[in-house]
Amino acid sequence: MDKIQITGGRQLHGEVNISGAKNAALPLIASSILVNGKTCFSNVPNLMDITSIRQLLEDLGASCKASNNCLEVDGSLINKIEAEYDLVRKMRASILVLGPLVARFGHAKVSLPGGCAIGARPVDMHLSGLEALGAVISIDHGYIEAKANRLIGNEIYFDMPTVTGTENLMMAATLAKGTTELRNAAREPEIVALADALNLMGAKINGAGTPIITIEGVKNLSSADISIIPDRIETGTFMVAAAATGGDVLIKGCNPDHIGGIINKLKATGTSIETFSGSIRVIGNKPIKSVDIKTLPYPGFPTDMQAQFMALMTVADGRSMIHESIFENRFVHANELLRMGAKISISNGNIAMVKGVENLQAAPVMASDLRASASLVIAGLVAEGTTVISRVYHMDRGYENIEKKFSLLGADIKRIK
Numbered sequence: 001m002d003k004i005q006i007t008g009g010r011q012l013h014g015e016v017n018i019s020g021a022k023n024a025a026l027p028l029i030a031s032s033i034l035v036n037g038k039t040c041f042s043n044v045p046n047l048m049d050i051t052s053i054r055q056l057l058e059d060l061g062a063s064c065k066a067s068n069n070c071l072e073v074d075g076s077l078i079n080k081i082e083a084e085y086d087l088v089r090k091m092r093a094s095i096l097v098l099g100p101l102v103a104r105f106g107h108a109k110v111s112l113p114g115g116c117a118i119g120a121r122p123v124d125m126h127l128s129g130l131e132a133l134g135a136v137i138s139i140d141h142g143y144i145e146a147k148a149n150r151l152i153g154n155e156i157y158f159d160m161p162t163v164t165g166t167e168n169l170m171m172a173a174t175l176a177k178g179t180t181e182l183r184n185a186a187r188e189p190e191i192v193a194l195a196d197a198l199n200l201m202g203a204k205i206n207g208a209g210t211p212i213i214t215i216e217g218v219k220n221l222s223s224a225d226i227s228i229i230p231d232r233i234e235t236g237t238f239m240v241a242a243a244a245t246g247g248d249v250l251i252k253g254c255n256p257d258h259i260g261g262i263i264n265k266l267k268a269t270g271t272s273i274e275t276f277s278g279s280i281r282v283i284g285n286k287p288i289k290s291v292d293i294k295t296l297p298y299p300g301f302p303t304d305m306q307a308q309f310m311a312l313m314t315v316a317d318g319r320s321m322i323h324e325s326i327f328e329n330r331f332v333h334a335n336e337l338l339r340m341g342a343k344i345s346i347s348n349g350n351i352a353m354v355k356g357v358e359n360l361q362a363a364p365v366m367a368s369d370l371r372a373s374a375s376l377v378i379a380g381l382v383a384e385g386t387t388v389i390s391r392v393y394h395m396d397r398g399y400e401n402i403e404k405k406f407s408l409l410g411a412d413i414k415r416i417k
């Protein structure tokens, strides 16, 4: 199994290009199930999760042709409505095929995705939403089965904004008869990107990016060319790494409008940030000021940046309170940061108090999930000595060429076997 080795202490300098967003690409690729024809995606990141969704679509019968960062999916060849456990277990976002399959074929069988390192992550709101659209749902032997002759538009209220839940139901409702209104919908940029793409395919969606999304059902969708938006979490990860190392980095190919919550908190740490159209310059300043954060649905501070921000706070001046309000178990990285000399205490399971230390010390550490791995990379970049991070397959799910990108910025980082 691959590991990442980092010798810390170098400031990051130079330019880095941001890849397409994993969390935008996954629902967009799933949306190609709705189309009885070809959908072409560009700026697709080369990631394990993209391989997983591609394998899943191929298993359903679709043809997928990939070259460079493009992917062409032919949904006209789909001849199977069952997403099997062996494919779904690799990636929770596989649940995103449920809505499109039942909408287009009237029948879907998808393995229950189950929990993961960061929490139980139920899919009850996806299922009750589909029921509201008239699907008959059953769960048997670990599989969700959904059946409907044709989905029928309805009003759906989410108890809390769910990102993939909003995406699943938005996709399903595009082919429903009548109008669907999603209330308390998630507002993430990935939702807007999906609505824009579906509209290009012929859907009639309004309000994406607000808590109320209205979808007027259409009979079918047609082929389209879709470009994946830049990854705001990868952007934020490089911003935090630049701040932590006291570096000066120009982050290119990103969308500063998508990361207001991150920019706001990083500025409060004393980091200098200049935004341009499509790029951001980040200059780290010492001492790093301690700042409190609470993760919230967009446009609040993203849970997917909490681990990286915690790594920054371990070397800040003072105490920081980090409140994780989205997932119940998203502090696993804290234990690894402790092994590197960080001072962190956790109360109530979702509040971490971080007391900044002068410096971290390198140690062998283990990644537990995707963003935990990014936080360990940031810690490794500032620590004294050589850190080895194992289980980096978590990182490969969501960061394209991360060690190459950091190396080009001057980090002493390499992948080892």
Ligand SMILES: CC(=O)N[C@H]1[C@@H](OP(=O)(O)OP(=O)(O)OC[C@H]2O[C@@H](n3ccc(=O)[nH]c3=O)[C@H](O)[C@@H]2O)O[C@H](CO)[C@@H](O)[C@@H]1O
Pocket (backbone or CB within 6 Å): 023, 026, 093, 119, 120, 121, 122, 123, 124, 125, 126, 127, 160, 161, 162, 163, 164, 165, 186, 303, 304, 326, 327, 328
């Ligand atoms: C592929 C993708 O886009 N993943 C992102 C997506 O995950 P994902 O879409 O799985 O996360 P959700 O927005 O659904 O989860 C938000 C909260 O709602 C709860 N919940 C969700 C659905 C449901 O039916 N019932 C329920 O209780 C979850 O357990 C969690 O506490 O949004 C998360 C929150 O921004 C991000 O961390 C993930 O990176």
Ligand SMILES: C=C(OP(=O)(O)O)C(=O)O
Pocket (backbone or CB within 6 Å): 023, 092, 093, 304, 370, 371, 398
């Ligand atoms: C938690 C994440 O992804 P997923 O929902 O695919 O597990 C993430 O991108 O940080």
